Amino acid sequence: MWAEGEVVLGIYEVREVIRAGGMGLVYRVWHRGWGVDLAVKTPQPEMASDGLASFEAEADAWVRLGAHPNVVNCVYVRRVEDLPRVFAEWVAGGTLADAVRDRRLYRGGHRVALARLLDIAAQVAQGLDHAHRHGLVHQDVKPANVMMEADGTAKVTDFGLARARTARTGAVTDPLVTFAGMTLAYCSPEQARGERLGVATDVWSWAVSVLEMFVGQPPSYFGQAAGRVFEQFVAEGTEDQVIPRLPEALAEMLRRCFTVDPAARPGSLGEVAEELARIYCDTTGEPYPRELPSEAQLLADGLSNQALSLLDLGDPDQADRLWDRALRAEPRHPHATFNRSLRRWRAGLLTDRAVIAELDAVRTSQGGFERGTYLLALVHLERGDKGSATRLLGDLQDSPDVLAARAEADRLPPARLPVVLQSLEPLRLPAFAVSADGHLAVVSYGTCDLLVWDLDALTPLNVLSGHTTNPTAVALSADGRILVSADDRGHVRLWDTAAGICLQRWNLPHSVELVAISGDARVVAVSGMDGSVRLLGDTVRLIGQSFEKYGPGFGAALTVVANGERVAAFDGYRWLLRVWDVRTGTLVTSLSNLHQRFAFSSGGQFALTIDEEPVARLVDLTTG
Template sequence: MNADPVLWREGDLIDDRYRVTRILGQGGMGVVHQVRHLAWGADLAVKSPKGQRWNATRREQFVTEAETWVSLGLHPHVCSCHYVRVFDGVPRVFAEYVPGGSLHDWIRGRRLYNGDHRGVLARMLDLAIQFAWGLEHAHSRGLVHQDVKPANVLIEEAGEGAVTAKVTDFGIARARAVALAAAADDTAPGVSVPVSAGGYTRRYASPEQVDGLPLGRRTDVYSYAVAVLEMFTGGATWRAGEVAGEVLAQHRAHAEGVPPDGGPPHLPSDLADLLERCLRHDPAHRPGSMSEIAAELTGIYQRALGHPHPRQMPKASELLADELNNRALSLLDLGRPGDSDRSFTAATKADPQHLAAAYNHGLRRWRRADITDENLIATLDGIRAGDDSWQARHLLAQVHLERGDLTSARALLESALHETSDEPDVRAALRAARSPLGVDARCTETSAIAWRGEQSIVNPVRIAADAPLALTGGRDGTVRLWDLDSGHCHLTLSGSSRPVIAVDISPDGTVGASASGDDTIRIWDLTTGRGLYEVRTERPRRPGRGFVAQGEYYTVRISADARFVLWAEEGKVTLWDFWGAGRTVLHDEDDGGWRAGIDLTADGRLALFADGDRIRMWEPASGRGWQTAPIPDGIAPGFLRVSPDGRSAVTSGYAAGTIRLWDLVSGQCAHRLQGHRSGVRALSFSGDSRFLLSSGQVDRTVRFWDLRTGRCLRTFALPETGGYVDEVRLAGDARRAISVSDNGTVARWTMPAGPMTAETGSAILQLSRPRPVTDLANLSKKVEAQVVSAEQAMADGRLPAALDLLTQARATAGYERQSHVLSAWRKLARKSIRTVLRGSWPGKTLATGHFQSADLSQDGTVAAVCHTDGTVRLWDIEHDTELREIRVNPGRSGGMGVCLSLSVDGRRLLSGENDRVRLWSVDTGACLHTFDVGEHEIWSVRFAADDNHALFSGYPWTQLWDLRTGSVLSTMHERVTSVAWAGPLSLAAAIGGMHRDTVLVHEVADGQLVRRVDAPRPPGNTQDPTGYEAFFKPRGLVEWSSAGLSADGRQLLTGDEAGAIQLWDLATGERLRQFEKEPDHTPSKLRFTADGRFAISTGRDFKIRAWDVGTGRCLRVLGEHRQPVDDIVVASDSRRVLSWSRVDGARLWELDWELEAREAVDWDEAAAPYLEGFLARHGQHPTDADIDGLLRLLQDAGYGWLRAEGVRAELDRMAVAQRKR
């Protein structure tokens, strides 16, 4: 390798993947090399700055050139910039390699003039037209080239004499928003592009360039004409572009006789006229655009050769995800992270499952703490579920390497290597995974201590910071000291008959504190087991509030020397100084928050309390107090931990997954660490206060955080037998950790080795292999033709042929999820049968943070979100636009808030607002009707399938209303959770019984019970053997957690608290199937797809899952929330799901299905129940609109291949049969 880091030499190997082949050319600013990409087996042109001229100014000029080139996109007559990479601190432009040389080379070497005069003229005019098209593309992007010349036009040979011109080298163009309207004045300030003198080639420069005047696109018109003139003169005999007009005049005057063989043909007179106009010194008198020039040239071509020009003016190629991914990486290397993110977003919009873009963007977001490692892995696993290629395994392995999971990385890379043994990147990654320098971060050992904590709501445990000791509190009032290495109990201390609700232990494990339900705190010498002090807590006894035994409400902390004890309960904070001031109440304000987040530095120098929206601090020695700045969204009740250096603290809670890092010096909240779903159970700093370990309340994870950046470096999943982690302790050097779970499991962990390097496996951003623009254009035409043919086949009822054509289109690289291809596929899906979930990806995020409710119209095109202030925002999902806002009553404090329901077509909205329901027009925002429900409080509203009726639900009742008359038609004495409108009977399912142990299915029309499904009742204790029910966690009865009806009312899905999902036949009451259980997925919502073949669920793990009803198998996890999911809505065509959590946002998930297409037929008897239900609801004389709705329903149910006329005929036959009965 050459010692000069800027200058490359022939034979150099760059980045172990590029071999420098030769120098292609040099310019004022840089040098162009030909390199071979060894993995791709492709040649590229690389433009680099000249080393001896490299400085900050040159770098900025070069970056400007690169940005300009990157922004041009793809056009057949512009040399493509594939990407930019930085090596040795120097940006390099990797561009399309065109082996044919430049137009200058072809003129000088006389290749341009090979052949007979007619063929040569055709070639020259063709190149001139293409040349003009290339410049027009640049102008349409707001760029003026400013150095147009034959040397900046590359020639690509395509065989059989065909040649393609490509404009290159936009080194002095300036990316400005240039107005390029045809009538614009180039010298107007709004369209001029200032450029410094000297940034051009004098032989081709326009007069205004030489004079240093403002420039516009007409300066390129002038230089273009000079270049075309050179083609016909056979070389440039002039030194200054200003005299080109005179040269043209002389050339026209001396053009006589037959031109010699091997030389340029005569200049056609009409082309000479065009060049004369282009070479006028006043820009305003030149042609206004290159497209105008190209159009005139095509006419000249036809007149000169007697046939039309064989090419059509090309369009810029659509940037597919590959190209957008490379553009994003280029902008990143150019120091434009914001533009890079926008390009990544465009790439994932073009193809939501694009592997490289999802990996690169996800890696970037993880590194800047926008997401966690778990989120990125879930994204890549979702892509692998549809395409488990070696490339997907390689990229996922790189993520595992960066998070320190070497075991997972090795398995993936070894598997990938079996498929691609000669791929150097895979081999390099596998070497890193096997390197002895790497640390395999994982759970290395589990053991158990005989601590029975599972029967108690409160499981107090604290681990000593500097010793393998843990202090636990028991339901029987005992305090135990455990040796975590041996698992033995060193001490059992008894001081109370009431349960222990809080404990603490000094860093060295020599002293401890315990608080019991008898309002007593005891201080212990843990070396002897002797009690040191005992104090009464004097609980505040808030009016109307009983005793609640949960750990976030009661906390005790002790200093290392046992001088200070800090106690908090229900917002009251008390400090005891046993060597001096005695008892001091530091804070006693009831805000209704049950707050007990406190901590005490080991030396007792600082006491802290998380109070609502800020941290309060005191110096126990002096009594001085102060506080941090408040935060607008408050601190959840729960935990506070102060760092060892006392300069920072973290807060979180059982009900909130967000961890906040506070800078106690500045008094500001420095970071929000987001990753845990629901709440946090334990927190621990490293000795240097740089790292944090946390454990989750619901997600059963342990997470390792870098507090300098807020990044989650590693998410550890607990062993299946690991229970829920109640306490963690991170070693001082942050290399090891220990955890204790509520079931007595003690786990030891190794942490990632810190910031990753190339030697230990830092993930590498992934470029996409560039494709020639001509190939992309040809593929685009091919796919477009396939889509057009498929749509015609659909119109003709040839559905298998349409499926075959669209399958071919989706198999084309870059087009699998391209918007118009996917749109045609989804159109076909309405006439086909959905067979397998092909893919899924996140759609639009409709809301973040706190709001009240959300809904999705049945057709999946309109969504509504009600925010906390009563603003309802309505969205057109198809066009990604906000339709309007509607103001509703925001709901009273303590009530259920506002609930929403959109009509089938999304044109009307119901809002349930405490004791009334209002009907709104989505089109106008007007309130159409108000329904008074009296003293009832509305919990949910939902439109019926005909949009003329609705169900209003409260506790514990549901009513069917006629929205046209405002009357109640029926009442059910349960709150309905699911409705089936499509079958012969409209059914509603509700979970009833004192213990939620019964599913009741009613007929909606009259409220009559038609089926009851009881939960099993396993044996188990139902009373607390100690008599202290507040602390007892009983083995309860199995309760139903969710219920969902199929659209045709034939089947019922139930979920129970044990995590089981079961399928029932409603006609017989028979259980048909139990689904495979998924860890921690106690289903809270179950929804069938409209065809009844699949189901969507959410559960206590807050994940959204898709199921195959026929097999009971979980197909995939669509995504997740960080807080409990309030509801999920499945669009009737099964292509879209809305999930929402009123404290964690509303999100859409897009579903992509494999299809089975059948030839269109008139009728299939399996669809009869839908027609029976239709006649039951609409009678003997339905309207055309009613029948159109039936046809849509059949499409949703998987019967879209039935011909409309056949369905109408069968409907008439069934109506006649009913009348005869």
């Protein structure tokens, strides 16, 4: 048994432990990667092995059901601690049975309550019809298996799990709890007789659940008797003044659903839902407020959810293929666009600008503003852009998700406005370096001097004077205390940035384009226009021979490898990476056919190049 506060598999943070009689245990967990609550349904440990296998198979059928606004989404089934666990959408509003029992279902007076009851009846019918059209019969329809959102949305849950519970043993003690594949108070006559079941059994149990809303409690301990109880209720009415009266049109519909012969009942709960929409309009004088999503939207919803599940289970390639299918079905589908873009962005395959552009397109599509705005705000939250996230969330109506996102935005530190350290002219590059800890910067532009800046206080610390022409390259040690600088006349200087003094000078016979220094400042390397590489100390050592033509080229780079035992240089013309041993000066690695998009990591341990495929290659410079 998991405990509150426990983190399972490093992903699922247990927020609440809920005991559910027929199911075993239900947990509310926070998915750290997705930032959402999930319900984790766990079978009873004493269930036999064949019962566990049945549980897993039935839950998989629920997963394959796909998305629908009136069905609780089953994310995936995953074995944890040798038990199959169902990970499903968490719905925070409780069950329909709770709403009947605590009477909140009837708030607002008869007119409001009647509209609510008809709406819920139609939604449950739509959710069940979605399952039936996908070949899945619920077999345990009851108010306890209908989850309620705060906005009144009803969602059917626990598809197929009733059959998996048949492995339990012992005597039935509660007619409202699932036992031996059914719940006695809601079962159909054919279910009670143990006959083969089809859509008609869900029609009967749906009707019992609707009747319960107008009775105010379970109509009978035995569901197969619900038809007789219904006729008695219609004849006598209710004495409860809080509950609205059962409309005659709905009574006639329920009478057809309570036909003993399964073949004589309505053959489709989708048709029942359509008839309920008409009853709603005739009874309330207003059109039924909910529209069913299109088949394309339902397909895209299902594919997107399935893709997200596969990503969580370690199959990103298949997830991408499903998102592509979802977007072919509905090109501006909000969640498919968001999830695919976010995955590719996190993997370094999309830039910030590209992700923002894709979600902006969702926002401007028909019906996409609310959801697209919210999802774009989530991207800005992950980017740490407090201002953009706050502006977007301010355009949205309050909801639990929006309020949670606003709270997260409030926790972000305020953005620091850009500060101009030194004005630059177009088409000119400054000599510029930042220490590894981000506290210090050195910049020079249009002057022979170097300015040392405290980036925390945003104030200059020192002016380093000594070059007779503009510096072309600078590099800082890890702590920012030691600086190496060079100019195009071959003058190289080593500085103490805190004291503002020059520690050492070298005058080379060629211009210097690149400089590098080890984190501990023990190793200094430079590269000239001819592509040569030299180590500077008490003597000057040539370790990288020059090329006859061209210089280091655009995108050229130089670094001292993290441990200070190697120096690496990238030639931007030849797309060639060379690595030398500092002690011996010998070439230890040479990699050609790279690409101009190249960078050394901060600290110099890795090199990264991306070709036109695009394929990224990461090179460990300490091993080659």
